[in-house]
Amino acid sequence: MRISANQWIFSLAFLFLVCLSADATAETLAFKVGKVVTFDTEERVINNATVIVENGKITAVGKSKEIMIPPGAKVFEHKNLWLVPGFVECHNHTGGGSPDLHDYVYLTNPGLRTLESIVPDNPEMIRARAGGVTTVLTIPGSGNNMSGFGTIMKTSEGTVAESVIKAPGSLKIAQAGNPERYFYGVGRSFMNFNTRQTLRKARDYHLARTEWEEGRLEVEPAFNLNWEEFRPLFRRETVASVHTQIYQVLMTTVKMVAGEFNIRTVLDHSTFDAWKVAPLVNADESIYTINGPRQLHYDRTQRRLMGNAARWWQGGVRKLGINTDSPVVPQEELAYQASMACYYGWKPYEALKGITKIPAEALMMDHRLGSITVGLDADFCLWTGDPIDPRSSCEMTVIDGEVTYEASEKRVF
Amino acid sequence: MSTLTHKFLTLGITLLLFFQQGVAEAQSSPKVALTGGKILTVSGAPVVDGTILIENGIIQAVGGADMAVPYDAMEVDCSGMILAPGLVDAHNPAGLDIPNENLSVAPFVDVYDAIDPSRFFFENSLRNGISTVHVMQGNNCVVGGVSRIVHPIGLSPDEMTRLPGIALKMSVSPKGGYDRLRQRAELRGVFSEFDRWHENLAETRYEQEAENSDDLDSLPPAEAREKGKSMIREEDLDDRHRHLAYLDGGKLGAWIHCGAATDVAPAIAMIADRGWTGRAVLVLSGDAHLAAAEIAAAKVPVVLDSDLIHRERDAITGEVEETFIPEVMRQNRIRFALQAGRSNVMPENLLTYQAARLVRNGMSQEQALRTITLGAAEICGVAEQYGSIDKGKVANIVMWTGNPLEMTSWVQKVWIEGILAYDREMDARLQRLFPEMEEEESSDESKEMEETSEGASGEEAQGEEGSTEEGAGAKGSEETEEAAEPLKKDGKSEEKPAPSPAPETDSASKGGL
Numbered sequence: 001m002r003i004s005a006n007q008w009i010f011s012l013a014f015l016f017l018v019c020l021s022a023d024a025t026a027e028t029l030a031f032k033v034g035k036v037v038t039f040d041t042e043e044r045v046i047n048n049a050t051v052i053v054e055n056g057k058i059t060a061v062g063k064s065k066e067i068m069i070p071p072g073a074k075v076f077e078h079k080n081l082w083l084v085p086g087f088v089e090c091h092n093h094t095g096g097g098s099p100d101l102h103d104y105v106y107l108t109n110p111g112l113r114t115l116e117s118i119v120p121d122n123p124e125m126i127r128a129r130a131g132g133v134t135t136v137l138t139i140p141g142s143g144n145n146m147s148g149f150g151t152i153m154k155t156s157e158g159t160v161a162e163s164v165i166k167a168p169g170s171l172k173i174a175q176a177g178n179p180e181r182y183f184y185g186v187g188r189s190f191m192n193f194n195t196r197q198t199l200r201k202a203r204d205y206h207l208a209r210t211e212w213e214e215g216r217l218e219v220e221p222a223f224n225l226n227w228e229e230f231r232p233l234f235r236r237e238t239v240a241s242v243h244t245q246i247y248q249v250l251m252t253t254v255k256m257v258a259g260e261f262n263i264r265t266v267l268d269h270s271t272f273d274a275w276k277v278a279p280l281v282n283a284d285e286s287i288y289t290i291n292g293p294r295q296l297h298y299d300r301t302q303r304r305l306m307g308n309a310a311r312w313w314q315g316g317v318r319k320l321g322i323n324t325d326s327p328v329v330p331q332e333e334l335a336y337q338a339s340m341a342c343y344y345g346w347k348p349y350e351a352l353k354g355i356t357k358i359p360a361e362a363l364m365m366d367h368r369l370g371s372i373t374v375g376l377d378a379d380f381c382l383w384t385g386d387p388i389d390p391r392s393s394c395e396m397t398v399i400d401g402e403v404t405y406e407a408s409e410k411r412v413f
Numbered sequence: 414m415s416t417l418t419h420k421f422l423t424l425g426i427t428l429l430l431f432f433q434q435g436v437a438e439a440q441s442s443p444k445v446a447l448t449g450g451k452i453l454t455v456s457g458a459p460v461v462d463g464t465i466l467i468e469n470g471i472i473q474a475v476g477g478a479d480m481a482v483p484y485d486a487m488e489v490d491c492s493g494m495i496l497a498p499g500l501v502d503a504h505n506p507a508g509l510d511i512p513n514e515n516l517s518v519a520p521f522v523d524v525y526d527a528i529d530p531s532r533f534f535f536e537n538s539l540r541n542g543i544s545t546v547h548v549m550q551g552n553n554c555v556v557g558g559v560s561r562i563v564h565p566i567g568l569s570p571d572e573m574t575r576l577p578g579i580a581l582k583m584s585v586s587p588k589g590g591y592d593r594l595r596q597r598a599e600l601r602g603v604f605s606e607f608d609r610w611h612e613n614l615a616e617t618r619y620e621q622e623a624e625n626s627d628d629l630d631s632l633p634p635a636e637a638r639e640k641g642k643s644m645i646r647e648e649d650l651d652d653r654h655r656h657l658a659y660l661d662g663g664k665l666g667a668w669i670h671c672g673a674a675t676d677v678a679p680a681i682a683m684i685a686d687r688g689w690t691g692r693a694v695l696v697l698s699g700d701a702h703l704a705a706a707e708i709a710a711a712k713v714p715v716v717l718d719s720d721l722i723h724r725e726r727d728a729i730t731g732e733v734e735e736t737f738i739p740e741v742m743r744q745n746r747i748r749f750a751l752q753a754g755r756s757n758v759m760p761e762n763l764l765t766y767q768a769a770r771l772v773r774n775g776m777s778q779e780q781a782l783r784t785i786t787l788g789a790a791e792i793c794g795v796a797e798q799y800g801s802i803d804k805g806k807v808a809n810i811v812m813w814t815g816n817p818l819e820m821t822s823w824v825q826k827v828w829i830e831g832i833l834a835y836d837r838e839m840d841a842r843l844q845r846l847f848p849e850m851e852e853e854e855s856s857d858e859s860k861e862m863e864e865t866s867e868g869a870s871g872e873e874a875q876g877e878e879g880s881t882e883e884g885a886g887a888k889g890s891e892e893t894e895e896a897a898e899p900l901k902k903d904g905k906s907e908e909k910p911a912p913s914p915a916p917e918t919d920s921a922s923k924g925g926l
Contacts, residue, residue: 183515186514187510188526189509189519189523189525189550190516190522192526192527193521193522248527248528251569252526279568
């Protein structure tokens, strides 16, 4: 297609605007608020606090009377609002065009990535940030045992390059509970066999390449694009997001993915009676349990309703978070999912941590996301109260030090 | 030691989770002494007022009341109770998500990947005195996966497994949607492809070895193949052929499903051709028992379907003729094992009920108990570890309130590897279903009185066992006249309200668990 002069001018104007917005992040912002829930290393909750943002990063957090507002800073004064870290979603499918969710080619499909289908600033993302969600991990669906690599992205405006912060962000594995529908139906003995074989091939490739790189192998093992992306996984630099639920399936995840292959594992869903696996989960400190979208389980044998998150907590699991599996539950309702978890017996403060700090840690992004700590990305929201309380609303969303949503301008929720 | 402690911990937690009841002080001592009970050793004569000493999950000694209990052993008083070996379920796919994969040929899979420890089946097995389950894939296959022996308690298959890699499942009878021609053609294809692969591998291996060695000369292919077979290493086997190589090499048993009498001859021929004799078992269903003479001649043991009766309708008169299959096996001197049914409502899921039916049909009590313990262990090839209360065996022991074959007896406690894995007093589910259990306790006690008097005659019978089976059988059937009577009613009409109150409700409700 030929590019017309008009389009050139339009593109230049767009670039100019981008530069302007880049300038905007360079400015200094000061937020004087009623309360800051930091989730920093000391787990401080600071009343009448000020947060300073420079160049898109948090540069100071503390009591308003102790923090000096730098001259020329743009001051946002909201004495009645809470400042809470932007929510991090571990299990999202709406960061891209939904027709590209999934390719049912084989039972395991290494080499696919959601990065190719990212559409930043799509309507779902606009709603997400109005609901306080600032980062999502967009992963492929669970129709087969291994459906490709996910992408960690901000819900901010901008290009793919600007919004994506880590790709590959995780490997999506679905051990059972959907892939059974593949072809004529497969059982767990074959699915687990197949997943194990794929991971073995990937690990053998990684080990061979490592040997060669370190000079212990003379002949270079053939380069393979499919297996290359698994290497950060085996170096434990990225995680596996495992669609896993039901006792036997979650148990296999812990035993196989986290155990046999020593991969950092995030247990997505972890619903039904999966909480009974808690003792095995506790044995591996690097496993994160991100529960949802189903917040309750009806136990037929005991004829009782059980809150999933509450049961995990009761089982001693502390690395516990919440997800929406958007679009299963709309992305903006992440906080509401946490509310539901509390309705069924979990604790509000822990639930708020379970949608901020915990998922950031789970995705190994806590050096950038999930808490109000000096040096981290300035991703946070101003709420009228505790976000776990469904009566509270998000009034303002800041991503990378940029105000991306203001209810006073145009309220979404 | 540390793994054992770990097991204690996890077992405790499992109990907590599944029974929703705290086990305040689980028996955490590696040494346990069960004293005062009547021990049905199965392998030998019963011991009245006997002592079983368990150390690190293994039975260390079995003796009478005079046997000294080491000072550091935790003693459990079993007086008034009967101690029997944990029952062995010889063949069951119920612990899996689905019995068979939708692949006709899947020798590479292992039931390990599909065992669900949270299945009610396992909890119920324990409640019914089954301590050892041979989890195997179902009959709907050409070549199924590899089976394993598990204990019905644990958080994961790793914790449950004592012996992995028991046998490979095959079927000569057509799987769903197949006819016999296609079934046999595929089965033939599997092994002909394997043989070709194996021979080529052997030849390659010989050539590799000959190249690196001065002692070995280059040989013509036929000889190289022969000599190279012993040179095949573990790492040379690929996933598709590994388990088939184990099967031919003697590491796995061959369990072949025969769904009809016509399938028995091809199965036996296959066993002889492939050299599986001695580790082959036929899994019978349908009218396969009609080929009993052939099975007997081939000396192959069998596993029977949980429905022990075969019904045949006369095409002209419409009369239904019932055959009690175990009796056919017994008359033909075929070794057989039983499997618990998969239904939660039919009494066939109780191995003890099935064994009681053997007694009703003329088998001795001792033989019937042996069938569901040591006999099954022998057929699974694990008799060195399971099936009787003997020194050196895995300490899977069930404490019964009375004769295990009587329907009024309850499983009171189950030890798995010497660890208390089930306690009826802590069985919250059972207590909720039968809140009036105190009354039953008293009726149990009256049964025990009978039991002790019965014990003496049982001992006499035991002495004759083996040499004159007929005599023991007659005695056994005499003894269980009372037990068998309510059973008959129970077996024929489970739903009808019981005429005589106490024992009937007991047996009926137990079947309904």
